[in-house]
Amino acid sequence: MIYRIDARIVAPVHDTEVTDRVEDAVRNLFPDVEFDHVDGEIVGETHSLERFSERLHEQEILDTARREFFKHADDEGFSFSLKKQAAFKGVINFAVGNPDELGDVAVTVTVHEPDVETYIDHVAPPTEDGTPVDFDS
Incomplete structure (x- = not known):
């Protein structure tokens, strides 16, 4: 499947x-930015969330990511915020509640192909007992 997105x-x-x-903090999570x-401020653009998806899998926070993505999703895409301090260490920590003192990293993803839900499933697949569900098998 072809995925075509723009992430700001x-x-x-x-x-x-x-x-x-x-x-560097942003590049830790989005190396192609x-x-x-x-x-x-810095404003970056990337067309891939592959490394970000790998980190979600490594940190075993797929369910948390899915909740954050769907909480701020519409027909065009989705958005989320990350703690800048954690990003310095290459760690994904979703920003919820009050913004951090140094400010949070805001990410807005526009999905062109295929559709928002399918792309979210690609980046952060649904899990069963903490293990990603493979729909293809």
């Missing part, structure tokens, strides 16, 4: 932070 990643950069380090610099 926005992270605030405070005066106390080094822009390159914030970029390309950045534009805007005053006070």
